Amino acid sequence: MKNSFPLLIFMVLLLSACAVKQSEKVDTKPDVPFIWENANVYFLLTDRFNNGNANNDVNFNRTKKSGKLRGFMGGDIKGITEKIKEGYFTDLGINAIWFSPVVEQIHGSVDEGTGSTYGFHGYWTRDWTALEPNFGSEEELSELVQTAHKHGIRIVMDVVINHTGPVTDMDPFWGDEWARTEPQCTYEGYESTVTCTLVKNLPDILTEKTEEVELPKALLEKWADEGRLEKEMDELDAFFIATGYPRTPRYYIIKWLTDYIRKYGVDAFRLDTVKHTEASVWADLWKEASKAFEEWKAVNPDLVVDDNPFFMVGEVYNYGVSGGRWFDFGDKKVDYFANGMQSLINFEFKYDATKSYEEIFSKYSDALNGPLKGYSVINYASSHDDGGPFDKQRTKTIEAGTKLLLCPGSSQVYYGDETGRSLDIEGTVGDATLRSFMNWDELEANSDINGVAVQGILSHWQKLGQFRAAHPAVGAGVHLQLSAEPYYFKRTYKSSDYNDQVIVGLDLDNGVKTVDVKGVFKGGEVLKDYYSGTKVEVKNGKVELDTDFEIVLLGS
Structure with a gap:
């Protein structure tokens, strides 16, 4: 993974941000179900x-x-x-x-x-x-x-x-x-x-x-x-x-x-x-x-x-996703998921955030579709009582957002x-x-x-x-790397009444990008790149975009 984004992306981000109005509506599919495993949770101190x-x-x-x-x-x-x-x-x-x-x-x-x-x-x-x-x-x-x-x-x-x-x-x-x-x-x-x-x-x-x-x-x-x-x-x-x-x-x-x-x-x-x-x-x-x-x-x-149904997420201080369903006190292990909690706050993500995208995403997908199948975790980069957050000096605000919001599991x-x-x-x-x-x-x-x-x-x-x-597939789907260089992955979510899939590219070159979408999206299907706002049609199993960004977020 590159250590920093080029100056160009920051300039483009700034220009695009100036056009973002606080009251604009989000362009989302109206039939998207809310799934707690994919929730994007905003945590605030009421007084602050x-x-x-x-x-x-x-x-x-x-x-x-x-x-x-x-x-x-x-x-x-x-x-x-x-x-x-x-x-x-x-x-x-x-x-x-x-x-x-x-x-x-x-x-x-x-x-x-x-x-x-x-x-x-x-x-x-x-x-x-x-x-x-x-x-x-x-x-x-x-x-x-x-x-x-x-x-x-x-x-x-x-x-x-x-x-x-x-x-x-x-x-x-x-x-x-x-x-x-x-x-x-x-x-x-x-x-x-x-x-x-x-x-x-x-x-x-x-x-x-x-x-x-x-x-x-x-x-x-x-x-x-x-x-x-x-x-x-x-x-x-x-x-x-x-x-x-x-x-x-x-x-x-x-x-x-x-x-x-x-x-x-x-x-x-x-x-x-x-x-x-x-x-x-x-x-x-x-x-x-x-x-x-x-x-x-x-x-x-x-x-x-x-x-x-009603949802409960627990703060078990120092619980990490690697522990699966158990928290170890040293002399006793407790399964809080068996005691009313559907999710736990994951204190491990701030450490994992220092790793490469693929290391993070594959680890969390394996855990959430393995030992934690049917449950979830809420990941965070910073919080109200954790003095060692991922980016305390706020020098990695772009990287923090990318890793947190694209990681399997819920995001805080x-x-x-x-x-x-x-x-x-x-x-x-x-x-x-x-x-x-x-x-x-x-x-x-x-x-x-x-x-x-x-x-x-x-x-x-x-x-x-x-x-x-x-796209519920982002947080609740199964992760699979499509290519290491350039880095692309797909996420697939399937339930009894809803299916969703996305393809994401990170650390890409600015300009023209040709993305192989075979096996994920059908020919003639119109996709949206949620990062640039560009809409493209699938042709011969591929889509082509020309954007000034290093990120591609493809979904139907």
Whole structure:
């Protein structure tokens, strides 16, 4: 593989990008089925993406000076909806949006040696039954889901069961019946990863508990003050009577989380800190989430997008595709795919991304059509809590997009991957450097990111994303190299009711390209090169293109 693209491709990318409008429609086949194994998932921190309502920026007197990038910055649910309506996600070929948790966060802040920190990231729950007002209202969440569905985009809600938020002067401990505050995890084996606190002052929910517990007094008082105590208690009574579950911590939280499915019709859960909780918890959540999704569909037939069942993807930190269905704790192996998860986040891709195209693509195709057949992984190049991403300095933004979006499996676009948003912010401590506000200003100004114009980066990711969105074979198909030099491969996807195939060429010469498509496309068939926008007809088993790009993305 060539180490860098010639200057010419960047100039052409820039010129072509200038013609890309944020609101333009994607040219995709209308009958293309949505397949989770081919999903192009956009992951964003709700607080750091787009501020759609400046009136909700400060709540609960959260005015204490925080460490750099460790306070709320104004992003919200309405801001996400605005970008859906503008066509930003559609233009990028995104068909699923995963946003960080939006339930009510702790009101206070904590300093763990990284500066005063508020729960802007969404992982410090105070009340699972309420939305965080900094992020928005129930009406705004409902609008977000319905707007996404109208644009063919699924909603992945990020959920936490493992822990509450830290204890502060404003946020009381849930009590010894609900959580533990020690020992802290040492990660030496299964028990020291599961029955312990992730870090100091992050109470670990007693998900293994079998004895029934009362609700925390502080939570009951909060509900009473908000005028919804009776409603919440009645709903809990109905849930436990209907399911027969004991009133233990895990089932209270499962009820609260599945309410978001029943009420709003979210399509999927991203499960936080999976390996720190008993696998059976996730199996129980899957059972109730699936039931809730079918209930929502029955009540809202006009809002149903398709026949896909509820979907769950797990964050098993350090899981890699090479592990197949198993995660190894050292003293115990767990199959999370057998416990409600259809996919796991793949922490291995960032290392594989340093390899050649064929090494990556053949490895992932073999894994997903072998040990992981029927399941999938979500690949990423960068993320919110991985300090060693593939391209931290943003010097390989074009290469990162090519490898991520053309790799078998689902793809996770972390907000700003497509615009070169900096992952190395001076003055930050820890993972805050990965969580700056979306660089809309640099996109508007078409700033230079290490020699590449932002709009040129975006154009590259858009073309690849739209190709993936139009062709399930890209992520869910079987990979086969057609030639090594020049490098071409095909992907083939077959199901009981849909077939798809594509041919891709990478690191090609600019100018005229003759592509052998025999055995894939028929004579007389008109194909589209999704990178240049050129349409060509198959003649004598070949197509000929004359483009200024080193990439060819052929599909019908």
